[in-house]
Amino acid sequence: MLFNIIVVSVYIAVLSYLAYIGYKGTKNTKDYLVGGGQIHPFIMALSYGAAFISTSAIVGFGGFAAFFGxxxxxxxxxxxxxxxxxxxxxYGKRTRKIGHNLxxxxFPEFLARRFQSHGIQKFVGLVIFLFMPVYAAAVMIGAAKYFEIALNINYLAALFFTSVIVAMYVFFGGLKGIMYSDAFQGGLMFFSMLxxxxxxxxxxxxxxEAHTRLTGLAALPEVAEQLKAIKMPPVFNGWTAMPEFLSINWLVVVTSIVMGVGIGVLAQPQLxxxxxxxxxxxxxxxxxxxxxxxxxMMTGVAFTVGALANVRFFEDTGKLAVVAAGGIDKIIPLYLSTYLPEWFGAIFMIMLIAAGMSTLSSQFHAISTAFGHDLVNVTRKSERQQVLINRLGVLLAFAVTLSLAYYLPKIWSGAIARATAIFFGLCAASFLPMYTGALYSRRISRLAAWIGMSAGFAVSLFWMCFVHSSTATALGICSALLDKASLFDKTCRWSYVDPIIVALTISAITTIILTFTLRQDLDQKHLDQTFNGI
Amino acid sequence: MLGLQDNSIFFAYILSIASALICVLYGILNWNRGADNEADEIRSEQEWENEEEAINETL
Known part of the structure; x- marks a missing residue:
């Protein structure tokens, strides 16, 4: 415990020092752009990677890998x-060029200026403000679950501890994303996972040998009994095999996790x-x-080690990882605190703080700009009012995030991965077709973008509330209105198809058809300015 | 292969590493490309950064 405190104190001291020299060195933007060009791509990549990969990917999806393989x-x-x-x-090159041209x-302002529509800016800002807290909660749960196990405290205390660190980081300067500390945190994450x-x-x-031992596990009769006890849906083929095509497990792994997050990453506003x-x-x-x-190094290691944790737990305790840990989200924290050297536990804890903070700071940055810059449009108000409105927005989002981080683990096993997939899927279904069109098509009209986005958002929300079993049950709207958990019963495969599959298909087809059939409602001069230099 | 039961997992394992290597290769081959009008780029980036700073001040 004392060792943990010393390591965390040293880490905070180093971070503060780097933030200070980083801030001092980059105070003059022009000097930084002209003179510091060498370091920029490294920082950008690490800052993108650290914002993308968080405690959600490592703890949440690592735990999912321990469960599904x-x-x-x-x-x-x-x-x-x-x-x-x-x-x-x-996407990146054109986003940069068009973003600068306009x-x-x-992200909402990018789409709004591209399609000359304040309505789009407000709509996208509203979606981010309302739904980004679900994803931010996933990241917070990841950190809190780790502290719960590593510090041996209850979940509520762990969540309080996490939220204090997040509040300090986000409210006292973390939003500016100081470059040296970003690189330090990224480097720390890299070497810890290595x-x-x-x-x-x-x-x-x-x-x-490790893979072979994991493969052999699935054939043991004791394992079959435990899988039955945890209600693993049939047919489970083992941790080193794909689930049977179109089985419930396959639908969860492929449609929600692999497609939901793997495709959803393209339309993430904070990235x-x-x-x-x-x-x-x-x-x-x-x-x-x-x-x-x-x-x-982040996801590959988390998913491989997550699955291999089953071998260690089973050989030591006779239990599968999920049984020994008592829940998907606790597997990685328990594995680390049980089987890794104690000194590494302390390093890993600060690595998780780093991973969580870098993602949360970009999430809260996106939420606060969505609220203050896109939704309320505070630029028309006085500076004092601007700051007040922005702070109110962030505080509100912070309170919602904290409540979700408290309640979601109570209703879902594997809450981290599920909550992440919801936000990624919703963003992809609503924004990806119009965003792609915005970058590559001079033909796509404002109306086509509007209809495609609305269709994706509406279908996604409908599927979540009424069809997709795990979200419909959690939201409870279907059961309140129709007296059943979801439109299809639990044996129907459609109940396990993620909203992204249906909603993204519909919004993509709608956007493509309307792009080629509707008359262009944006003027030629605007389009020339948009695509200037491309 | 590699002790993995299913070929599709083997492919996922190999493709993950291969795609990271492709990223490295892409970076090496294009290391100096894309900076034709550096003076213009810096000017437009400077303007953008100034506006960005003004927005961040209110956060």
């Missing part, structure tokens, strides 16, 4: 191929704005390798 590695593949390569090269500073994977494989006898912070496409090119390796 290494099939989650398809998500690792998508987060690199789609979340870094396609995102930076296909003078946009937030140690974690090497140590885990070494303890289990090497890569092939898209990062592209507008670099000075040229060269910086984005240089950010690709750093981002790719960083994301592999």
């Amino acid at each position: 290494m099939s989650l590695l398809w998500l690792t593949f998508l987060t690199i191929a789609v979340g870094v390569l396609i995102s930076f090269v296909i 003078g946009a500073h937030t 140690f974690l994977v090497i140590y885990t494989y070494a303890q289990l006898g090497g890569i092939v 898209a704005v990062k592209f507008m912070t670099v000075k040229s496409n060269r910086e984005l090119n240089r950010a690709v390798p750093i981002g790719g390796v960083f994301v592999l």
Whole structure:
């Protein structure tokens, strides 16, 4: 315990020092842009990666991998191929250029200026303000679950501890995203995960031996009994095999986790704005390798170690990881505090604080700009009123996030991954088709963008409230109105198809058809300005 | 392969590493590309940064 306190104190001291020299060194933006160009892509990639990968990915999705197995590695593949390569090269470069051409500073403002519609800005701002807290709650739960196990305190105390650190970080300067501390935190995350994977494989006898032991686990009769006891849906093929095609497990893993997050990453408001912070496409090119390796080290390690945790738990206690931990979200924290050296536990704790804070700060930055800049449009008011309105918005969102972080674990096992997937899916269904059109099509009209976005949002919300079993049950709207948990019963496969599959398909088809059939309602001069230099 | 029961997991494992390597390769091949009009880029970035700072001041 004393060792933990010393390590955390040293970490906070280093962070404060780096924040100070970073702030001092970059006070003059022009000096930074002209002179400090060398460091920019590295910082951008780490800041993007650290904002994308959080306690949610490591604790939540790592726990999901312990439950469902290494099939989650398809998500690792998508987060690199789609979340870094396609995102930076296909989306990032044009977002940066068009964003600068139109003078946009937030994701809602980007879409609004592209389609010359204040309504779009307010709608997108409202979606972010209302739903981003669900994702922020997922990140908070991840950190709190770790503190619950590592510090041996109850969940409420752990959540309080987490929220105090978050409040300090977010309200006292964390929003500015100081570059040296971002790089330090990213570096810390990288080396902690590198140690974690090497140590885990070494303890289990090497890569092939570790995988073989995990494969062998599924065939044991005691394991079958435990799987039955935890109500694992049939047919479970083991931790090193894909679930049976179109089975309930397959639908959860592929539609919610792999597709929901892997595709959803393209339309994340807090990540898209990062592209507008670099000075040229060269910086984005240089950010690709750093981002790719960083994301592999974060998600690849979390999902592999999560699945392999079953071997350690079973051989030691005779229990599967989820049984030993008493819940999906507790697996990674328990594994780390039981099987890793004590000194690493302290390092990992500050790494998780780093991972959580970098994501939460960009989330609350997105929420507060969505509220103050996009939704309320405070620029028309006095400076004092502006600051007051922004603070009110963040405080409100913070209170909602905290309440969700308290209640969600009570209603869902694996609340972190589910809550993350909801937000990613909703963003993809509502914004991805219009965002893609905004970047690549001169034909897409304001009306086409509006209808496509509304269709994606409406279908997504309907599917969540009335069809998708886990969200419909949690929200309770269907049971209040129709007296049943969801429109289809639990044996129907549609109940497990994630909203993103249906909603994104409908919004994409709607947007494409309307792009080619509706008359262009944006003037030629605006389109020339938008695509100037592309 | 690699002690994994299912080929599709093996592919996911390999493709994850391969895609990270492709990212590295892409970065090396394009390290100096995309900075043609650096003076213009810096000017437009400067304007954008000034506006961004003004927005952040109110947060």
